[in-house]
Amino acid sequence: YYFAYSTSFNPSLEQLTSTTGNQQLPPENNEGYEVGAKFELLNNNLSLNGALFQITKNNARTANPDGTFTPTGTVRVKGARVGVSGRLTPEWQVFGGYTYLDARIIQGLTFINGIGNTTGRVPLNTPKDAGNIWTTYTIRDTYEIGGGMFYVGQRYANNQNTVQVPEYFRF
DSSP, X not given: OEEEEEEEEEOTTGGGOOOTTTOOOOOEEEEEEEEEEEEEEXXXXXXXXXXXXXXXXXXXXXXXXXXXXXXXXXXXXXXXXXXXXXXXXXXXXEEEEEEEEEEEXXXXXXXXXXXXXXXXXXXXXXXXXXXEEEEEEEETTTEEEEEEEEEEOOEESSTTSOSEEOOEEEO
């Protein structure tokens, strides 16, 4: 069992948002809480884990219509994750996970051009559900065959939540 608390900050060049020399922006700062547990089964050959978490970002940068950025946003993500990894037999391994995200813009930007306020919306590119499963099988200690699936749920392409990106699976 564990509890974790963390803080971090992102300067204005983080995630390729180049504002240096154009604008004086404070860094985005983050605060995170997480509580979780890990269990070992099958003589420590299979591990199950799970956690609940909350991350809050202050001074979140929002792109303005004129190409500048405003550091007035607050974004909060509450979520849960579960995972499994280990050996079901000496030759057969399995790995998998699922994440649920409840993300909201707590303090958004009100646009003058009629798009509206982003407060209460879901931050862009944040799916509610994501998961994966992967398995491998070793043949004669020499060869390994495996396969898996990744899933990402529907998400929005903007903070106004007017453009959706559909869910997808990758095998």
